[in-house]
Structures are given as structure tokens and as C-alpha cells.
Amino acid sequence: MFSKYIKATTLALALIPTLLLQSCNQKKDVENTTTEVSAPVETDLVHLSDVQMKNVTIKTGQLSTERIAKTLRLTGKIDVPPQNLISVTNPLGGYLKSTKLLPGMQIKKGQVIAVMEDPQYVxxxxxxxxxxxxxxYAKLDYERQKDLNASKASSDKVMQLAQSEMxxxxxxxxxxxxxLSLININAKQLTYDxxxxxxxxxxxxxxxxxxxYVNxxxxxxxxxxxxxxxxxxDIHxxxxxxxxxxxxxxxxxxxISYTNSDKNTKHNGEIILISMDVNNEGASEVHCHLNNYDKKLLPGMYMNAxxxxxxxxxxxxxxxxxxxFEGKNFVFVEVEKQTYQMQLVTIGNKENGFVQIDNFKDLENKNIVTTGAYTLLMKLKNTEEEE
Known part of the structure; x- marks a missing residue:
């Protein structure tokens, strides 16, 4: 009897490590299962149900060939041709008596801008x-000598001297x-009074x-x-x-030019002169005429073009x-009915609503979403967050 008890106890002690090992393995399996369920699964596929398709506008198309110009981006500043920049001086000098001019003031041609005073004008x-x-007087004397010379009452020499004096x-x-005209005085209207x-x-x-520059x-x-x-x-x-x-x-x-402070306002123009003189920095000047004058554009203002x-x-x-998205460009490619895959693209120049696709071989003969791409992006990102 006692021998049977010893055997039973020995068997029970032998089974304890096995049961503990099984328990640990089951715990690990549960933990692994929990980890796998909680980890979100990233995907680049988005599927729209029939109901969702009715509520959004999705259109697809394929690559097309377009004429797109390469855009060269330059910097410069507003300048004024020499004939449009006038430095006002007084040819005879003098004292400035009065003026109302301030920088930025609009003036018209012929408008009085200053009054000068000096004894030399008098x-x-x-x-x-x-x-x-x-x-x-010399003119009248010449006329008299001319008449006298005609009647031989005066010599030719006297008449010639009178003519020379006149x-x-x-x-x-x-x-x-x-x-006098240099200082805007009309000599014909000048009198003693x-x-x-x-x-x-x-x-x-x-x-x-x-x-x-004066006061x-x-x-x-x-x-x-x-x-x-x-x-x-005529600023350029x-x-x-x-x-x-x-x-x-x-x-x-x-x-097409614009300022740094207002990139949405475009100023159209054309190239009128290209300088072939390259400076020490390896740069040359290109002069462009702006089609329309904008009073907000001031000489010396920096521009982009x-x-x-x-x-x-x-x-x-x-x-x-x-x-x-996240610093990269993507398109959505239709892989199945109502199922779209987001695919990375590299783009080039843009013109007339089209953008150049550099890795076009990856998209040949594929149906690409042309309308509703951002809707699919939002749906895709929301799906990932839910998962």
C-alpha cells in the first residue's frame, strides 16, 4: 500500500515540468496571436463598394502624348530704361525757394515741381x-545805311559796318x-515790367x-x-x-513673372533683348517687356520669371x-473592377493642365484614375487607420 503511494507521488512529480512547459507554450501562442491581430496591415489597395461608387466620381484614362515645354526659372528685378528715368537739374544753379515733391508722388508732364531763386536770373x-x-537800333541803322548807299550818299564800307553790327x-x-529757355523763360514774352x-x-x-535730393x-x-x-x-x-x-x-x-510676396499674381511679357556679354559670375542679362503696367511693380523690386x-x-x-503624399507623387491604377492600387510616379514639366510622366513605362496600357484620385487617397488612409 505504501509502495503504491510512493509510485503515485513520483509520477505526479514527473508530470509537473511537462504541464508547466505546455502552459508556457500556450501563453506564448496567445501572446503571438494577440500581437498579430493588433498590428495594422499596410496596403496600397483601395476597394469601393457599389454604394460608395454611387457617391463618388471616378474616371480613368491612359497615358497620352502632349507637347510640353521645359520651364526655365530665372530671377531678376524691375528696371527702367534710360529714357524713362529723368534726373531733374537746374542748368544755371540757384537757391531752392519751394517744392512739394515727396518720393512716390504722382506728377504730370509740365507740372511745376519747384521754384528757384537767384540774382543771376535777373x-x-x-x-x-x-x-x-x-x-x-542796329537794324534801323543798317536800313538807313542801306538806303543811303543806294543813293550813293554813303559808302559801301559804312553800310557793311552797320550790317555787321546788326x-x-x-x-x-x-x-x-x-x-533763358533753359530756365523756362520765354524770351518773346519778356518785357521791362x-x-x-x-x-x-x-x-x-x-x-x-x-x-x-534737396531741401x-x-x-x-x-x-x-x-x-x-x-x-x-515702359518698365521692364x-x-x-x-x-x-x-x-x-x-x-x-x-x-510669366511674379513677386515673392504675391506668387498668384502673374505678369506676362516677352524677351526683347539678350545680352551676349557674360560677366565674371558666368551670367548675362535678359531684358523683358511686360505687357501691362502694374503700379505695384516698382524699379528695383526683385521678381521671379x-x-x-x-x-x-x-x-x-x-x-x-x-x-x-508624404513627399512623393502617386497615381491610382485600376487593377480590378472598383479596386485601385496606388503607384509611385516621377513627374517632369507641367503645361496646359498636363504633367510629364518620366517613368511612363511603368504605366503603359494601364487604366489610371484621372478624376477622383484624392478621394481614393482619403479612403485608403482612412482604411489603414481603422485597421
């Missing part, structure tokens, strides 16, 4: 009036009249003031610039292009086909 007018009187006084009078110590400076063009009471010399005035009607864009891209450009090519070079025939898809 002296110049005085000299002109005296010269005019001397000319009138011509000399006329030259002096006309020279002084030209000096309207001599003035002041003159006015008028704007030679219609535009706006870009800079002022009231300051004396300026003939070489001093008082104001700078810009006619913005001066672009910098490197020599490796010069052969891609030609006169008449159209450009896209220039379309010669177009090539390439494989392309509508821009709506491409979805951008």
Missing part, C-alpha cells in the same frame, strides 16, 4: 532786354534767349517721384540732381541667366491624376 533777363534793344547784336540776343528773380522747374514727363533754402549747382522722376509706362524686367542656359532663349519668347523653352512631345497625364 541779370540774364536784363542782358537779354538790352541786347534786344541794341539789335533793334548781325552781332542779333547773335547776342538769340544766345541770351536760348539761355515782368522781370523776375524766380524761375519754375517743370516735370519733363508724366510719372512719379522716385527720389528727392528748401539749399543752393544747388548746375551739376546737382534735385529730383529723380520715373515714367513707369531685367533677368539674370547663366551661360549654360543662354542657348535656350531667343527674342520673342513669352515669360518662368520662361517656356522649346516644347517636346512627352507622355503625360492630367494634373488631377497626381496625388502628393
Amino acid at each position: 541779370q540774364l533777363q536784363q542782358n537779354y532786354l538790352i541786347a534786344r534793344d541794341k539789335y533793334e 548781325n552781332s547784336q542779333k547773335i547776342t540776343m538769340n544766345a541770351l534767349a536760348q539761355q 515782368n522781370i523776375s528773380k524766380t524761375i519754375v522747374l517743370v516735370s519733363p514727363i508724366t510719372g512719379f517721384v522716385s527720389n528727392t 528748401v533754402g539749399k543752393y544747388v549747382t548746375p551739376s546737382d540732381v534735385l529730383f529723380e522722376i520715373i515714367d513707369p509706362s 524686367l531685367n533677368l539674370k541667366v547663366y551661360e549654360k542656359d543662354l542657348d535656350k532663349l531667343e527674342i520673342g519668347q513669352r515669360i 518662368d520662361i517656356e523653352t522649346h516644347a517636346n512631345v512627352v507622355h503625360a497625364l492630367p494634373e488631377e491624376s497626381i496625388v502628393y
Whole structure:
């Protein structure tokens, strides 16, 4: 009896390690099963049910061939041709008596922009009036000598001296009249009663003031610039292009320019001049005319410009086909009815709503979603989150 008890106890002790091992294995199996269930399964496939297909618009198509130009992106700044940038000076110098000009102020051609004052203006007018009187006297004397010479009452020499004096006084009078015109005084309207110590400076063009360099009471010399005035009607864009891209450009090519602060507002134009002088940096200048004047574009403002070079025939898809996700571009390819697979693509240039597909061989003869691609992307990502 006791012997049987010992055998039973020994058997039970022998079974304990086996039972413990089985228990551990079962626990591991349960843990592995739990881990596999909780891990999300990533997929690039999205399937739409019949109900979902009724609520979305999905259209497919295949690669097409399109003429797409390569876009050359350049930078530059707004510039003004020399004939549209005027430096206002006073040819005779003088003191600035008054002005109301401020940078940015709009002015019209012929508008008074400053009043100058100086004693030399009085002296110049005085000299002109005296010269005019001397000319009138010399002219009358010549006429008298001419009549006397005709009747042999005066010698030819006396008549010739009278003629020479008349011509000399006329030259002096006309020279002084030209000096008066430099300070905007009409010599023909000048009389003994309207001599003035002041003159006015008028704007030679219609535009706006870009800079002022003087203040009231300051004396300026003939070489001093008082104001700078810009006619913005013919501003142009001066672009910098490197020599490796010069052969891609030609006169008449159209450009689309925009500022860094407003990339949505486009300014159209065309190339009017290409400089063949390459500087030390290996760059040259390209001058472009803008089709429409925009008062927001000021000289010196930095601009970006896209220039379309010669177009090539390439494989392309509508821009709506491409979805951008996590720094890459994708399309959806129909693999079965109502089932679509997301596929990576590399893209090139864009034009007229189409985008060039560089890895087109991966998509040949495949039905690609052209409308509703972003809808499929949202459905795919939501499905992954649910899983």
C-alpha cells in the first residue's frame, strides 16, 4: 500500500515540468496571436463598394502624348530704361525757394515741381532786354545805311559796318534767349515790367517721384540732381541667366513673372533683348517687356520669371491624376473592377493642365484614375487607420 503511494507521488512529480512547459507554450501562442491581430496591415489597395461608387466620381484614362515645354526659372528685378528715368537739374544753379515733391508722388508732364531763386536770373533777363534793344537800333541803322548807299550818299564800307553790327547784336540776343529757355523763360514774352528773380522747374514727363535730393533754402549747382522722376509706362524686367542656359532663349519668347510676396499674381511679357556679354559670375542679362503696367511693380523690386523653352512631345497625364503624399507623387491604377492600387510616379514639366510622366513605362496600357484620385487617397488612409 505504501509502495503504491510512493509510485503515485513520483509520477505526479514527473508530470509537473511537462504541464508547466505546455502552459508556457500556450501563453506564448496567445501572446503571438494577440500581437498579430493588433498590428495594422499596410496596403496600397483601395476597394469601393457599389454604394460608395454611387457617391463618388471616378474616371480613368491612359497615358497620352502632349507637347510640353521645359520651364526655365530665372530671377531678376524691375528696371527702367534710360529714357524713362529723368534726373531733374537746374542748368544755371540757384537757391531752392519751394517744392512739394515727396518720393512716390504722382506728377504730370509740365507740372511745376519747384521754384528757384537767384540774382543771376535777373541779370540774364536784363542782358537779354538790352541786347534786344541794341539789335533793334542796329537794324534801323543798317536800313538807313542801306538806303543811303543806294543813293550813293554813303559808302559801301559804312553800310557793311552797320550790317555787321546788326548781325552781332542779333547773335547776342538769340544766345541770351536760348539761355533763358533753359530756365523756362520765354524770351518773346519778356518785357521791362515782368522781370523776375524766380524761375519754375517743370516735370519733363508724366510719372512719379522716385527720389528727392534737396531741401528748401539749399543752393544747388548746375551739376546737382534735385529730383529723380520715373515714367513707369515702359518698365521692364531685367533677368539674370547663366551661360549654360543662354542657348535656350531667343527674342520673342513669352515669360510669366511674379513677386515673392504675391506668387498668384502673374505678369506676362516677352524677351526683347539678350545680352551676349557674360560677366565674371558666368551670367548675362535678359531684358523683358511686360505687357501691362502694374503700379505695384516698382524699379528695383526683385521678381521671379518662368520662361517656356522649346516644347517636346512627352507622355503625360492630367494634373488631377497626381496625388502628393508624404513627399512623393502617386497615381491610382485600376487593377480590378472598383479596386485601385496606388503607384509611385516621377513627374517632369507641367503645361496646359498636363504633367510629364518620366517613368511612363511603368504605366503603359494601364487604366489610371484621372478624376477622383484624392478621394481614393482619403479612403485608403482612412482604411489603414481603422485597421
